[in-house]
Amino acid sequence: MKRSTTAGAAVAAALAITLLATGCSSGSGDSGGGSASKPVTITFWGAYGNGGNSTQQDALNKTLIPAFEKANPGITVKYTDIAYDSLLQKLTTSAAGGQLPDLVRADLGWVPQFAQNGVLVPLSDSMPDYKSLASKDYNGSVATNLYQGKYYGLPLDTNTRVLITDEAALAKAGMTKAPATFDDLQAMADKLKGSGVSLFADSKLEAWQISPWIWSGGGVLTNAKETKATGYLNSAKNVKTIQMLVDWYNEGLIPNLITGNAGATGTSDGLPKSDYATIFDGPWMAGIWAGQYPSFTPIYSQIPAGPGGSVSVVGGEDIVLTASSKHQEAAEKFIRFTQGSAFQLAMVKTGQMTVRPALADQQAAIDPYFKAFSDQLKTAKSRIASPNQSKIDTVLNTTLTQAFLGTTTVKAALDSAASQVDALLAGN
Amino acid sequence: MALTTALGRAAGKPTARPGRAASLRRRRISTTPYLFLLPGIAVFVVAIIWPAISAFQMSLYKWNVFNSALSRWSGIDNYVRAFQDPHFWLSLSNSGIYMVATVIPQIVLGLGIALLLKRKSPSQPVFRVLFYLPVVTSWVVVSLLFKYLFDDSGLINFTLHDFLHLEASNTSWLAGRWSALVVICLLGIWKGIGWSMMIYLAALQGVPESLEEAAEMDGANRWQRFRVVTLPAINPATVFVSVMLVIGGLNVFTSVQLITDGGPIGQTDVVLTYMYTQAFKYSDFGYASSIAVILAVLVFILAVVQLRVMRRDDTEELS
Numbered sequence: 057m058k059r060s061t062t063a064g065a066a067v068a069a070a071l072a073i074t075l076l077a078t079g080c081s082s083g084s085g086d087s088g089g090g091s092a093s094k095p096v097t098i099t100f101w102g103a104y105g106n107g108g109n110s111t112q113q114d115a116l117n118k119t120l121i122p123a124f125e126k127a128n129p130g131i132t133v134k135y136t137d138i139a140y141d142s143l144l145q146k147l148t149t150s151a152a153g154g155q156l157p158d159l160v161r162a163d164l165g166w167v168p169q170f171a172q173n174g175v176l177v178p179l180s181d182s183m184p185d186y187k188s189l190a191s192k193d194y195n196g197s198v199a200t201n202l203y204q205g206k207y208y209g210l211p212l213d214t215n216t217r218v219l220i221t222d223e224a225a226l227a228k229a230g231m232t233k234a235p236a237t238f239d240d241l242q243a244m245a246d247k248l249k250g251s252g253v254s255l256f257a258d259s260k261l262e263a264w265q266i267s268p269w270i271w272s273g274g275g276v277l278t279n280a281k282e283t284k285a286t287g288y289l290n291s292a293k294n295v296k297t298i299q300m301l302v303d304w305y306n307e308g309l310i311p312n313l314i315t316g317n318a319g320a321t322g323t324s325d326g327l328p329k330s331d332y333a334t335i336f337d338g339p340w341m342a343g344i345w346a347g348q349y350p351s352f353t354p355i356y357s358q359i360p361a362g363p364g365g366s367v368s369v370v371g372g373e374d375i376v377l378t379a380s381s382k383h384q385e386a387a388e389k390f391i392r393f394t395q396g397s398a399f400q401l402a403m404v405k406t407g408q409m410t411v412r413p414a415l416a417d418q419q420a421a422i423d424p425y426f427k428a429f430s431d432q433l434k435t436a437k438s439r440i441a442s443p444n445q446s447k448i449d450t451v452l453n454t455t456l457t458q459a460f461l462g463t464t465t466v467k468a469a470l471d472s473a474a475s476q477v478d479a480l481l482a483g484n
Numbered sequence: 485m486a487l488t489t490a491l492g493r494a495a496g497k498p499t500a501r502p503g504r505a506a507s508l509r510r511r512r513i514s515t516t517p518y519l520f521l522l523p524g525i526a527v528f529v530v531a532i533i534w535p536a537i538s539a540f541q542m543s544l545y546k547w548n549v550f551n552s553a554l555s556r557w558s559g560i561d562n563y564v565r566a567f568q569d570p571h572f573w574l575s576l577s578n579s580g581i582y583m584v585a586t587v588i589p590q591i592v593l594g595l596g597i598a599l600l601l602k603r604k605s606p607s608q609p610v611f612r613v614l615f616y617l618p619v620v621t622s623w624v625v626v627s628l629l630f631k632y633l634f635d636d637s638g639l640i641n642f643t644l645h646d647f648l649h650l651e652a653s654n655t656s657w658l659a660g661r662w663s664a665l666v667v668i669c670l671l672g673i674w675k676g677i678g679w680s681m682m683i684y685l686a687a688l689q690g691v692p693e694s695l696e697e698a699a700e701m702d703g704a705n706r707w708q709r710f711r712v713v714t715l716p717a718i719n720p721a722t723v724f725v726s727v728m729l730v731i732g733g734l735n736v737f738t739s740v741q742l743i744t745d746g747g748p749i750g751q752t753d754v755v756l757t758y759m760y761t762q763a764f765k766y767s768d769f770g771y772a773s774s775i776a777v778i779l780a781v782l783v784f785i786l787a788v789v790q791l792r793v794m795r796r797d798d799t800e801e802l803s
Contacts, residue, residue, distance in 0.1 A: 145764045151550040169767065173550035316748025317659035319635040446765045454749045 096383045097132040098390060101147070102161030102373070103140035112406040113137055120402055124393045131386045151175050158381040159390060161212055161373045164200035164438070165445050170376065171203035172443040177377040180207035183388055189395050193411040196370040199438045209374035211411035212394055213403060216368045216436045217268060217336040218428050220354050225333035228253055234357035235334065238272070238300065241360050245309050248333060255309040257323050257332040260316070261456040262449035263439045266298075267369040268336060271437055273297030274364030278481065282440050285477035290470035297362065298459065298466045305460050315457045328352035338371060339429050343407050356428035368436045372411070409433075444480040451476045536780075539773040547770035555770070562774035571750060572775065575758040579779075581665060582754060583733030586672040590729055591722065593673070594680025599710075601681070602688050612685070616678040623675075627742035630671045634658060661751035664744050668752065671739050676732075680725045687721030688714070723794045727787050734783050755779050 104112040113135075121133045136157070138146055144166060150156050151173075162170065170176050179201075180186045189210060190198045197211035221234050229247040231240075245255045258265045263277070270277060275294035278285045304310045311332070313320035324341060326332035328349040336359065345352050358366045375394055377387050393399055397418075400410040404419045409429055416430040440448055451473050459469035543562050548554040566572045597615055601608055618626065633639050634657040641654040658664045691714055699709045715722075737756035740746065746753035746761065753761070755775060763772035 148549055148764060148767060152552070170550070173548060173767075174554070175550045312656055312659050315659070317636070317656045318631065318664070318744045318747055319638065319656055319658035321637060444766075450750075457749045 095130040095132060096386050097134055098159060098381075098383050098387050099157035100133055100135045100159040100161070100390070101138055101143070101157045102135065103138055103143050104135075104161070105137040106140040112403065112408065115402050115406050120393075120399055123398065124390060127393075128386075128389055131383075131389065133390060154380060156378040156380050158378060158383055158387040160376050160378065162209065162376050164197075164211075164370070164372055164374050167201055167208055167374055167376060168203045168441045168445065169443040171206075171208040175379060176208040177379050177381070177384065178206035178208050179210060179377060179388075179391070182377070182384065183391070185392070186210075189392065192395070192414065194370070194413055194433055194436075196433065196436045196438045197372060197374075197411050200370065200372075200441065201374050201376075202441050203443075209376035210391060210395060212373045212375040213408040214370060214372035214411045214433060215338045215340070215409050216370055216429055216432050217264075217338055217359070218368065218432050219334055219357050219359055220327060220337050220341065221334045221357070222327065222330070222353060222355055224330050225253060225327075226355075228330075229333060234355055235360050236358065236366075237360050238362040241334075242300075244333065245304055245307070248309060249307060253330060254311050254326070254332045255304055256334050257311050257326050258314050258336060259323060261314060261453045261460070263445075263452055264369055264371070264449075265314075265336070266452060266456065267437070267439060268359045268367060269297050269301065269362075270294055271367035271369075272359055272362040272364050273300075274362060277440055278477070282442065283481055285481065286471075286474040289474040289477060290467070293363070294470055295467050298456065298470065302460055302466055306462070315460050316453075324348075327354070336368075339409055339426065340407060342423075342425055356425055358428065358432055365435065366432070368432045370433070370436045370438045372409070440477075440481070442481060444483075447480050448477055451480070539776050542769050543774035543777050545770050547768075547773065549767055549769045558770065562771050563778070565771060566774055566778060571753065572755075572758065574750070575753040575755050578661075578665065578752060579734050579736060579754040579756075582669055582672060582736050583730060585665075585669040586676065587726065587729040587733050589673045590676040590680050591725055593677050594725070595684045595718075597677065597681045598684035598688055601685060612681075615681050618675045619678040619682075621675070623738040624742060626671060626675055627739045630667060630739070631658070631743045634667045658744055659748060661748075664748075664752045668736070668739050668743055671743070672733070672736065676729065680729070683721050683725050684718065687718040691717040719794070723791065726794070727790050730786055730790060731783050734779065734786075 104116060116135055121135060125132060140163075144163070147156070147160065147162075147166075147170075151170075156175065167176070171178070180190075183189070186207065190207065193211045194214060197214045198207070200211070201207045201209040219234060226232065226234065228251060229244045231244060231247075235241045235244050241255065248255050267277065273293055273296065275291050275297060276288050278288050301310065305312075305314065311317075311320055311326075313322070313326075321329070321331055323332065323335040323337060324344055327335050328345060341354070345354060359368045360366065375391055377384060377391065381387055395412075397412070397415060400412055400415055401418060401422070404410055404415075404422050404426070409426060410416070410419050413430070413434070416426075419430060420427040439445065442448060455464075455469040455473040455476070458464045459466045464472075542555075544557065544559060545555040546558045546561075548556075601611055601615075635641070636654050636656055640657070641651070645651040645654055655663070657667050695713050695717070696709055699713050704712065735756060736754050737760070740752060740754050740757050741760070744752045746757045750758075756779070759772045759775040759779075762768045762775065
């Protein structure tokens with residue numbers, strides 16, 4: 057009995073020591089580094105499988121990574137899939153704990169923030185062939201990697217928003233083709249008034265949602281250097297564009313989904329159900345509708361042109377290399393591999409758009425609906441590249457929502473937004 | 485001979501130096517419980533104390549979560565910022581409203597149901613399970629369920645508008661601060677009643693029947709018996725339930741995050757969703773930590789005040 061008590065106490069003490077040791081050693085990091093004779097394993101995190109999509113992960117794990125490993129003996133790539141919603145949180149906590157992978161497929165909005173905090177390697181410095189690689193990609197996509205004069209990643213896949221409508225909605229408005237200009241939209245609005253069908257729906261008023269309107273309306277968000285918003289964001293052109301949307305909202309032609317009603321019908325349901333006549337959305341919707349609304353035939357067309365033409369917003373992901381990586385050379389080889397046509401076209405087949413305009417024709421041959429998106433990408437622009445991008449989004453959403461709800465005027469809302477964005481651009 | 489010598493030695497040993505052996509045994513006895521406590525304490529230190537100290541440390545810095553060496557000391561700046569931040573006050577008031585609006589109904593309804601279910605009847609176990617079911621159901625599941633119920637085209641609007649014709653048009657429950665808070669509070673009450681019911685059921689078992697009988701013989705009616713006998717007898721349970729519910733109410737997070745995500749434009753943010761936004765959306769861990777510390781201090785003060793006030797009532801009634 058006594059022996060078992062003593063043994064139990066010893067086990068308890070050992071357990072406690074182990075717990076304390078493991079609990080306190082989480083920040084010590086990885087010490088293993090591959091030598092030239094020893095094969096190396098590079099780790100790669102992304103959210104390819106988001107929404108239960110296994111085709112992209114399968115293409116990566118079963119075709120692309122084995123092909124890369126075959127061409128580069130001694131390098132093993134280990135891909136870990138993380139749900140998109142928790143990826144930023146996981147990256148943040150992993151960065152704090154010194155446990156980041158070598159490569160990350162990062163949402164392009166995160167790159168400046170990570171770059172500012174010294175988490176990433178500036179590829180424009182570390183890769184001698186960076187310029188020639190980047191020159192093959194869409195300018196708007198490459199620009200998302202820029203932070204203070206250096207480029208911290210390369211575009212991996214891209215997307216943009218186009219106007220999506222359907223035949224039933226067009227018929228209701230007495231139209232035969234999708235609205236191509238702001239004037240067409242206004243004509244459509246007049247027809248749809250009181251019909252119970254909304255002219256246009258969107259879920260928020262952040263940069264992703266509002267930029268296509270502002271740019272197509274001939275306005276800009278900031279000056280060219282992205283250091284000042286006052287005088288740009290609150291310009292007369294932007295007031296006019298936003299006022300057009302606010303007027304539609306007041307006439308019941310834009311649902312309160314845009315002002316943050318979490319209980320409103322989402323755009324992905326509202327369009328196929330003919331609640332909404334038009335929405336702006338990305339290439340991923342095709343797959344979602346094919347599963348949920350098989351009889352729905354979406355019509356993809358360019359963002360309606362205003363005084364500034366038809367200009368949309370660039371989305372997508374960049375591949376970035378972490379500064380804590382012990383295998384930078386091997387990781388850079390994989391980055392080069394992702395820029396090749398084999399990788400790009402294999403991912404097109406799974407619904408990811410290529411970042412190389414030269415492959416656009418081959419892409420359209422794989423699936424014709426990509427054409428509307430690659431055409432739109434030719435003029436698409438990237439959002440403000442700032443570590444404070446999330447805060448800028450909050451400012452835009454908050455001030456513009458107040459203008460939509462009528463608690464302030466459009467001019468006052470944009471003035472307030474501009475002065476707040478000024479402070480954020482200055483790094484405060 | 486050899487045996488007796490051995491026996492004699494064995495028997496003689498303790499008597500030879502009794503003081504040292506006894507103290508040895510005492511020492512062994514005294515260290516063993518602590519060794520057994522050590523794993524628990526280790527887990528507590530690693531999982532609770534250490535993060536709490538770290539959070540307090542972070543709150544005094546402009547904390548760089550990506551590279552803590554780059555963090556800048558900022559003293560009480562984060563706390564000053566919180567007290568001057570109107571959105572912090574809005575989120576604190578939403579947490580307070582949620583706390584007040586959910587704690588009282590949970591106590592009253594929980595006790596009421598416990599009183600109803602105290603009586604023996606064949607259906608009683610079924611009802612106990614039914615009322616307790618929401619407590620053991622995942623917050624994520626029931627939050628999404630409530631979101632769908634109060635959707636613009638959800639069951640609630642269908643009932644009020646299409647079925648009972650009480651509304652002219654569908655109500656956007658989640659589009660405004662107050663109506664969205666009503667939904668969140670209803671969920672909190674519905675999910676919590678079963679828990680307070682269970683605590684009260686246990687407490688009611690402990691009320692001596694003799695006391696009730698004596699009161700009945702003295703001519704007390706049912707209400708008087710409840711007020712004078714039952715309520716004071718279950719006061720410790722009421723203290724426990726109210727302290728725990730106040731702590732839980734101020735810590736509301738999952739339901740708000742999933743039903744409105746703090747929206748529209750942050751109007752339904754509670755302290756923890758605002759803290760989460762600061763930490764994981766803006767990577768401002770210093771400010772988020774100061775919000776966490778303020779909430780922890782507030783909860784601690786409220787709990788101490790509650791215990792003081794309710795215990796004092798207890799002793800006054802007894803004297």
